[in-house]
Amino acid sequence: MPPPTSPREAAPAPPAEARDGDPGGAGPGTAAARAPAKDVRPDAAVEAFRRAAPGRLPVPLLAAVLAAALLLSLLCAVALGASGIGWDDTTRYLRAGLTGGRVTAEERPAYTIVWELRFPRALLAAVVGAGLAAVGVAVQAMVRNALADPFVLGISSGAAVGANAVLLFGAFAGLGVWALSAGAFVAALGAMGLVYAVARTAYGLTPLRLVLTGTALYYAFTAVTTLMVFAAEHGEAARSAMMWLLGGLGGASWASLPIAAAAVAAGLAHLLLAAGRLNALAMGDETAAALGVDAPRLRRELFLTTAAVTGAVVAVSGAIGFVGLMVPHATRMLIGADHRRVLVVAPLLGAVLLVWVDVLSRTVLAPTELPVGVLTAVIGVPCFLLLMRRRGGGPAFGGA
Amino acid sequence: MRVDVDAVTVEAAGATLVRDVTLHAGNGELVGLVGPNGSGKSSLLRCVYRAARPSAGTVRLDGDDLRALTPRESARRLAALPQEGVGEFAFTVAEVVEMGRLPRQRATARTTDADRRVCAAALARVGAAHLAGRGYPELSGGEKQRVLIARALAQEPRVLVLDEPTNHLDIAQQLEVLALVRASGLTVLTALHDLNLAAVHCDRLHVIDHGAIVASGPPHDVLTPELLADVFGVRAHRVRHPESGAVQLLFDRLPR
Numbered sequence: 001m002p003p004p005t006s007p008r009e010a011a012p013a014p015p016a017e018a019r020d021g022d023p024g025g026a027g028p029g030t031a032a033a034r035a036p037a038k039d040v041r042p043d044a045a046v047e048a049f050r051r052a053a054p055g056r057l058p059v060p061l062l063a064a065v066l067a068a069a070l071l072l073s074l075l076c077a078v079a080l081g082a083s084g085i086g087w088d089d090t091t092r093y094l095r096a097g098l099t100g101g102r103v104t105a106e107e108r109p110a111y112t113i114v115w116e117l118r119f120p121r122a123l124l125a126a127v128v129g130a131g132l133a134a135v136g137v138a139v140q141a142m143v144r145n146a147l148a149d150p151f152v153l154g155i156s157s158g159a160a161v162g163a164n165a166v167l168l169f170g171a172f173a174g175l176g177v178w179a180l181s182a183g184a185f186v187a188a189l190g191a192m193g194l195v196y197a198v199a200r201t202a203y204g205l206t207p208l209r210l211v212l213t214g215t216a217l218y219y220a221f222t223a224v225t226t227l228m229v230f231a232a233e234h235g236e237a238a239r240s241a242m243m244w245l246l247g248g249l250g251g252a253s254w255a256s257l258p259i260a261a262a263a264v265a266a267g268l269a270h271l272l273l274a275a276g277r278l279n280a281l282a283m284g285d286e287t288a289a290a291l292g293v294d295a296p297r298l299r300r301e302l303f304l305t306t307a308a309v310t311g312a313v314v315a316v317s318g319a320i321g322f323v324g325l326m327v328p329h330a331t332r333m334l335i336g337a338d339h340r341r342v343l344v345v346a347p348l349l350g351a352v353l354l355v356w357v358d359v360l361s362r363t364v365l366a367p368t369e370l371p372v373g374v375l376t377a378v379i380g381v382p383c384f385l386l387l388m389r390r391r392g393g394g395p396a397f398g399g400a
Numbered sequence: 401m402r403v404d405v406d407a408v409t410v411e412a413a414g415a416t417l418v419r420d421v422t423l424h425a426g427n428g429e430l431v432g433l434v435g436p437n438g439s440g441k442s443s444l445l446r447c448v449y450r451a452a453r454p455s456a457g458t459v460r461l462d463g464d465d466l467r468a469l470t471p472r473e474s475a476r477r478l479a480a481l482p483q484e485g486v487g488e489f490a491f492t493v494a495e496v497v498e499m500g501r502l503p504r505q506r507a508t509a510r511t512t513d514a515d516r517r518v519c520a521a522a523l524a525r526v527g528a529a530h531l532a533g534r535g536y537p538e539l540s541g542g543e544k545q546r547v548l549i550a551r552a553l554a555q556e557p558r559v560l561v562l563d564e565p566t567n568h569l570d571i572a573q574q575l576e577v578l579a580l581v582r583a584s585g586l587t588v589l590t591a592l593h594d595l596n597l598a599a600v601h602c603d604r605l606h607v608i609d610h611g612a613i614v615a616s617g618p619p620h621d622v623l624t625p626e627l628l629a630d631v632f633g634v635r636a637h638r639v640r641h642p643e644s645g646a647v648q649l650l651f652d653r654l655p656r
Contacts, residue, residue, distance in 0.1 A: 045516075045517065045520035045521065045524065045529070046513050046516045046517050046520055048520065048529070048532065049494055049516045049519055049520040049523070049532055050516055051533075141489075144488070144489075145488070146488050146489070273507045273508065274507070276499075276502050276505060276507065277502070277507075279491070279495070279499050279502070280499055280502055282489045282491075283489070283491075283496075283499070284482070284484045285451065285484075286446070286449075286451045286480075286482030286483075286484040287482055287484060287499075289446075289449055289450050289451035289471070289480075289482075290449045290450075290451070290475065290479060290480035290481070290482055290552075290561075291475055291499055291500070291502045291503060291555070292470075292471040292472040292473075292474065292475025292476070292502065292503035293471065293502070294471050332489075332490070336490070336491070336492060336495065337489045337490050337491045337492075337495065338491065338495045338498075340510075
């Protein structure tokens with residue numbers, strides 16, 4: 001830490017006003033303390049403060065661009081695929097689906113591909129990407145660790161146990177097509193309860209205990225899953241269990257969309273309402289308390305929200321890694337750490353990313369599908385490293 | 401605004417960290433809390449800014465029991481600089497100061513120009529307006545402390561609670577922080593390590609040892625060689641500051 005060199009730097013309050021060029025300002029003291037709002041040139045100061053972060057992108061513009069990109073991406077995702085349906089037909093089928101229009105009998109198969117397979121799948125990719133990104137932001141603030149992601153709490157690996165019980169042993173068979181989602185979601189909630197019960201102390205949930213408990217149970221759940229795959233009799237079931245662990249949207253249908261979308265929307269709404277408090281929480285529990293935020297209570301709320309959203313998302317898409325870790329980081333590099341901004345941009349970025357990743361996963365080696373986790377890494381890592389190098393590692397990563 | 405700490409006891413994990421402490425800080429008074437490491441200064445202050453709840457006793461702001469106020473309400477009256485490393489998130493200085501508006505904003509509210517005006521003024525008051533666009537983690541220790549004081553001022557509080565605000569600062573920065581705190585005109589309750597700084601800057605001192613108050617009063621009355629031997633286990637001589645006349649302490653080497 002460099003010591004102040006000039007007498008000005010070392011001098012106490014009086015030079016503060018002088019240095020900021022406000023000859024008319026009130027001096028320090030009681031009066032000024034009661035009314036700090038009045039003692040600087042108002043508008044110049046407000047403008048300077050508003051523009052305080054040079055080089056950062058304006059959030060409304062970025063959000064608008066990303067929203068437009070998301071719509072375009074969804075359209076592309078519906079149009080692109082192994083079956084070679086043209087753009088004109090794609091838009092016509094989409095319009096038919098959206099407005100209840102008619103298609104001829106020979107168009108049926110192509111219409112089904114567009115409306116029943118690709119469109120819900122693209123929408124689900126957007127929902128899952130947005131959900132994972134939002135949850136990643138929340139978890140990182142909650143455990144005050146930029147390396148945390150939605151999976152660090154052990155919830156997704158818990159969900160994997162449930163999903164595998166369904167895939168390998170036919171659990172929840174009575175629920176039909178919902179069995180896999182139900183198994184994963186119930187197991188995710190069970191895992192959440194377990195992590196919470198183990199991690200909580202008399203002082204509430206502390207970040208370190210949450211991370212350690214989540215990580216320990218992650219390994220426990222993963223061991224159970226591995227054992228289940230190992231013990232499974234049929235190879236095909238073991239393969240689908242493996243695919244589920246790697247994550248993917250192959251199982252998407254209109255039926256899988258509403259619950260995931262509702263959970264992500266509700267979770268995101270909660271997080272946006274908590275965004276200001278998330279800033280305080282990220283600074284530390286003591287600071288949060290000083291700013292009127294009950295940190296233990298906020299952490300409990302966040303734990304519930306992130307667990308429910310993670311559970312709902314993992315139930316329909318498997319364990320898709322990387323998005324929840326990297327998208328929040330990339331967002332912070334673009335617009336800074338303020339959660340009120342990050343929580344607007346990160347979900348959009350996550351949605352666009354996952355829509356495109358899913359397109360690639362089903363087109364690159366068509367008709368074989370690549371696991372989404374492989375592609376999130378292949379696309380995300382270089383983008384991320386490039387962004388990090390260009391920004392010189394800071395200030396998004398902190399200098400201290 | 402008056403702060404009353406009344407018979408506060410803090411227990412944690414079977415240990416009594418603060419035992420039956422009663423003290424007050426009157427309107428506009430700068431009250432210091434001194435004592436050896438682990439004597440309970442931080443534990444007591446945490447009860448005042450509500451990071452902890454006392455096991456017994458009450459803390460009152462102008463007569464109102466803290467427990468009857470919501471955390472947001474008390475954060476509008478009382479701001480604090482906790483002793484805490486600030487996480488790894490790279491907020492800008494402007495963002496850090498804006499957090500001070502949190503207890504005065506609704507969850508759905510966006511930062512208004514009125515908020516920015518308060519924040520800009522707070523930064524200017526601590527002489528840090530030029531830092532607004534910098535990343536908070538990149539700042540020097542003295543700059544960080546100034547920014548945190550600005551954040552506290554942005555809360556527009558009546559009371560300021562500080563936990564060793566001069567730690568890790570060089571002497572010029574220490575003097576600057578205390579001058580800023582004094583210039584705020586707020587009621588101030590601060591833990592301090594440096595007894596000579598405390599002697600010069602505080603209106604009154606409370607000496608805390610093993611969780612209990614052992615002496616209270618103006619620095620001149622409290623900082624006696626006997627008390628320093630008892631509480632800190634050091635031998636000290638009192639001298640007067642040649643200009644201000646404030647009591648200052650010179651310490652002997654420990655006997656071999």
